Amino acid sequence: ERYSVTTARTPQEGLERFAVAPVDLVLLDYLMPESNGDDVAAMMKRMKPDVRILMFSGVPHVPENAKQHVDAFLQKGQSPTVVLDKIRELLQSSGKVA
Secondary structure, three states: OOOOOOOOOOOOHHHHHHHOOOOEEEEEEEEEEOEEEHHHHHHHHHOOOOEEEEEOOOOOOOHHHOOOOOOOOEOOOOHHHHEEEEHHHHHHHOOOOO
16 A cells, blocks of 8 residues: 555554654554553653544453543454545544555
8 A cells, every 4th residue: 555664563662662752643552562552652642642543452351441542442353444435534634645
């Protein structure tokens, strides 16, 4: 889809890259080593409140309060079309052209 993508292996690495790089959208897992997606999303929103965050999880029941810092949530296993549609929707809602 011609998106420029940066990846991180740990939450700390992701936060460090997020702090210094221009970012339009974050794809974030709920369950991560050393942290969880809600904690990372909260830190990211404090740094850059306008950046959209899409959280994923394979956990069947993610608590609603764990989604409070994200702009959208999808269960893992969705088709690429569903994921790309959600990415486009979030970028358009932020004023970024997708």
